[in-house]
Amino acid sequence: MPDWLDIAVRVILFIIILFLLTKLSGKKQLSELSFFEYVSGITIGSIAAEVIINTDNRVWHGIIGICVFALFIYLVEIASLHSKKFRDYVEGSGTVIIKDGKVLEDNMKKEKYTTDELLQLLRGKDIFDLSEVEYAVLEAKGSLSVLPKKDFRPITRKDLGLPSVNEKEPYTVIMDGEILDEALTTTGKNRAWLQAELDTQNITIENVFLGQIDTYGTLSIDLFDDKIQVPTPQERPPLMLAHLKKCQADLELFALATKSESAKNMYAKNAKKLDESMQKLLPFLKD
Amino acid sequence: MTVSSNVKQCLATIKTIESGLSTLAINSGDEKAKRLFHEQMLVMKEVKQDIMNRVGELEREEDQYKGF
Known part of the structure; x- marks a missing residue:
């Protein structure tokens, strides 16, 4: 086997091995390198590089070296999962x-x-x-x-004494013009609903780059064609708030205008009901 | 505009709010928000009923403005 082919084969072999090992060790290796993981990462890399370039070394030796090293790290990680003392010693503490x-x-x-x-x-x-x-x-x-x-610290709703409001994470249901059925099902919607939503905005699914459903079930979309203006989906709740205010004011007006005592009471009572309802809905309808 | 038509307009707006709240209650993901929207929708229903009765009374009083 010529040298270049030998090296090429080794490269492919070690890429596969390293890929499998990193898959096994999980995401932790990538995100937060403790001292131990840092050193072991470098060492495994060096072993691989050495075996690939230096064709005098046997491939098996390299593989054994890497595997034993990885096994050792694996054991250390298992042990540190179970013992706090061990974990503090190996990974260090703040x-x-x-x-x-x-x-x-x-x-x-x-x-x-x-x-x-x-x-x-x-x-x-x-x-x-x-x-x-x-x-x-x-x-x-x-x-x-x-x-x-x-x-x-940044000011929060709690600091301002506002009523607590919880919002769920938005779900991405359309990506690159493709419907993601899994996310769609999680939100409790189906393809027919999505199609109807898009139809009301005169948009074909192929033109949608990204579509998300927020906690109130409104669909917000970004199109491939940026020249087309998409109406902002937040229109409805503020409009409803305006309607509520109008009705409440109307009822108060009727209460003042009417001569019938029973109607006056009825109007006043309902105006109060609307006012209470508005106070409760305010944190949800206002962004 | 007559009193009767004003009240009818108000009734229509209440109906809009009721249906809007109903939509929000169905579409919301958060359980608490869902419940609140539903409760307020029921309040709107009560208000709507009261105003509807009043519309009936008004129509009896001003027969010439009898509408829908």
């Missing part, structure tokens, strides 16, 4: 860098972090002033997690 708004210099020294690096990590979290931080931990994977002081 170090508190800022507590009660004060920087813990000793811990920074232990982690060999300079002030510049700390400020840089804080800036990455959109914090430029140290006084905004209440608590910060340097995680095992090297990122900084920051808890800003209450005054500097």
Whole structure:
């Protein structure tokens, strides 16, 4: 076998092996590299590279090396799943860098972090002033997690005392002009409904690049042809709110205008009902 | 416009709201929102019934404006 063919075969073989091994080890390997995973990743890569290029090495030796290494990592991961102590030792644990708004210099020294690096990590979290931080931990994977002081946290509905509203995640039901039946079923709709929705907007399914259904069952779409204007689907709820307000005002007016006592009471009662109903619906109808 | 036609217009709007709430109740994914929309739809139904009765009374009073 000529050298070039030998190398080509080795490359393909090792790509397959590495692919299978990374599939086995899961997503964790990619997202948060602990020290141990970092080292093992590099080592496995080097073994593969060495065996591929250096044709004097036997392929089997490389495969055995990689497999044993992967097996070892696998065992370590299984063990760290079961024991917290082991996990802390192998993968490391977070170090508190800022507590009660004060920087813990000793811990920074232990982690060999300079002030510049700390400020840089804080800036990455959109914090430029140290006084905004209440608590910060340097995680095992090297990122900084920051808890800003209450005054500097983003305002929420709860802060404003608004009634709580829960929204479900939107589902993508059309992608590149293809209907995704699984997502469509999850939302409790079917193809006929989707077709009817598209028909009301005079759009063919082939022209839809992306279609999503939100928590209130409205379909929002993006077309391939950007020149076509799509009406905004949020029209209905605000319109309903306007209708409610109009009706409520009408009823109050009728209550004032009528001479019949019983009708006056009836109008006033219903105006109050509408008002209460409006208060309850407001957080849902307003975006 | 007469009182009667104003009340009828209001009745029509209430019907719009009722059907809109009904649609939202069916389409919403969140259980809490679904229930709220449904409850408010029932409130609209009560209001609608009251106004419908009133429309009947008005038609009896102003016979010349008898409509649908």
